[in-house]
Amino acid sequence: MSEVDLTLPEGVLTFLEGTPFSSDNVVKLTGGLGNYVFRLHLKTPYHEHTTLVLKHGKPHLPGDETFTFDLERQAFEVGVLKRIREWLPDDSLVTVPAIHHFDEVANIIIMDDCGGVGTLKQLMIDNPPPLVMAQQIGEALGKWLACLHSWGSSDKDALAYVNGNQQARSIAAFVTYGRLVSTLKGENAPPSMTDPVLDIPAGHIATVEKVVQEMTQEIMTTEETLVMGDFWPGNIIVVFSDDRSAVQRLYVLDWEIVRPGIAGLDVGQFLAEMHLLRSFRPHCAESSTAVISSFQTAYAKTRGGPMELVAKKAMIHVGAHLVAWTPLAGWGGKEKTREVVLHGVGYLVGDASKEETHAIVGNLTSR
Numbered sequence: 001m002s003e004v005d006l007t008l009p010e011g012v013l014t015f016l017e018g019t020p021f022s023s024d025n026v027v028k029l030t031g032g033l034g035n036y037v038f039r040l041h042l043k044t045p046y047h048e049h050t051t052l053v054l055k056h057g058k059p060h061l062p063g064d065e066t067f068t069f070d071l072e073r074q075a076f077e078v079g080v081l082k083r084i085r086e087w088l089p090d091d092s093l094v095t096v097p098a099i100h101h102f103d104e105v106a107n108i109i110i111m112d113d114c115g116g117v118g119t120l121k122q123l124m125i126d127n128p129p130p131l132v133m134a135q136q137i138g139e140a141l142g143k144w145l146a147c148l149h150s151w152g153s154s155d156k157d158a159l160a161y162v163n164g165n166q167q168a169r170s171i172a173a174f175v176t177y178g179r180l181v182s183t184l185k186g187e188n189a190p191p192s193m194t195d196p197v198l199d200i201p202a203g204h205i206a207t208v209e210k211v212v213q214e215m216t217q218e219i220m221t222t223e224e225t226l227v228m229g230d231f232w233p234g235n236i237i238v239v240f241s242d243d244r245s246a247v248q249r250l251y252v253l254d255w256e257i258v259r260p261g262i263a264g265l266d267v268g269q270f271l272a273e274m275h276l277l278r279s280f281r282p283h284c285a286e287s288s289t290a291v292i293s294s295f296q297t298a299y300a301k302t303r304g305g306p307m308e309l310v311a312k313k314a315m316i317h318v319g320a321h322l323v324a325w326t327p328l329a330g331w332g333g334k335e336k337t338r339e340v341v342l343h344g345v346g347y348l349v350g351d352a353s354k355e356e357t358h359a360i361v362g363n364l365t366s367r
Helices: 009-016 072-087 120-126 131-154 156-162 166-185 202-221 263-280 282-303 308-329 334-349 354-365
Strands: 023-028 036-046 049-056 064-068 099-103 108-112 225-227 236-240 247-252 259-261
Touching: 009 023, 009 036, 009 049, 072 099, 072 108, 072 156, 072 166, 120 236, 120 263, 120 282, 131 156, 131 225, 131 247, 131 263, 131 282, 156 225, 156 259, 166 202, 166 259, 166 308, 166 334, 202 308, 202 334, 225 263, 259 263, 263 282, 263 308, 263 334, 263 354, 282 308, 282 354, 308 334, 308 354, 334 354
Parallel strands: none
Antiparallel strands: 023 036, 036 049, 049 108, 099 108, 225 259, 236 247
8 A cells, every 4th residue: 555656646546445535536636836636536425525635745845856845744734724623613704624634654634625616816817706705805814814813823832833843934934035135136046037137226135135134034933923824815715605696715725834923924925916916917906906905904903903013024025025936936928027026126125105015015004
């Protein structure tokens, strides 16, 4: 049994034979970067589930064996998902998948198949929701994230548990802040950032270097709250009612880099990705803006207290995300990519206009 290849559907079929998860068909899913993920079409329903999802982990990224990714990440994901399911009300519009099985030897997790129409990112691109629905989505996610951060700062046991996920801190610091300066200088940068290298004033580069140093230190040491760690529209599944007239459920997936962190970075990552949608996909700009606005308002209202620090960190992270990720994600052409990166630099160095600043984080502090 240990010899089967769990990176292939046929290997998963063989592995599951004779278990409660024995399947007629296994379909490899796309979209994730950290694991091999499959949809199981079960021979016999498991607690009324006819399909489930299996995640198989390796000690590296599937597409890059040089990128070490500790397998203990799976234990942290399982542990925190169970804690969140216990904490969240059953009728919460935003929730997480339930865990049905965890095999630490084979490195597999079997969890709910969240189904739905796909991710929030893909929904925005393919079929932007009407404004009322976009506002509902933004409000639900903002309220939920604020509740997560409040719970994560008050539940010391949960915070201590995720503090063991030390590699998550290193990954969070590297994948965004560790690549800022090299991207701007054109050193091992994506092609859109070279020929020619962006003309960034030396003073701005120095400011970015200082931001990198300060944010890296804080990411590696903070005990502020429990953060999801990868909160972006590509990790949110949207489930509609049967007639598609209402959002029935929003599932937040992929918790492997959950950790103690900075609340503003969860906020900033989500806002940055929604901003990229409206920047590169004009047809969904109105819906994306509605999500952004209602998300911020709901987060600030639900979290309570002063929002200036959250807004400041969110703005920094928006800038960092636009610089580090826009060229890698292949959102659009070279000229537009460089324009968005330059806007990101403006957010990082405090050189953005009042209008640009308000468009990104204005509703966080304007309650």
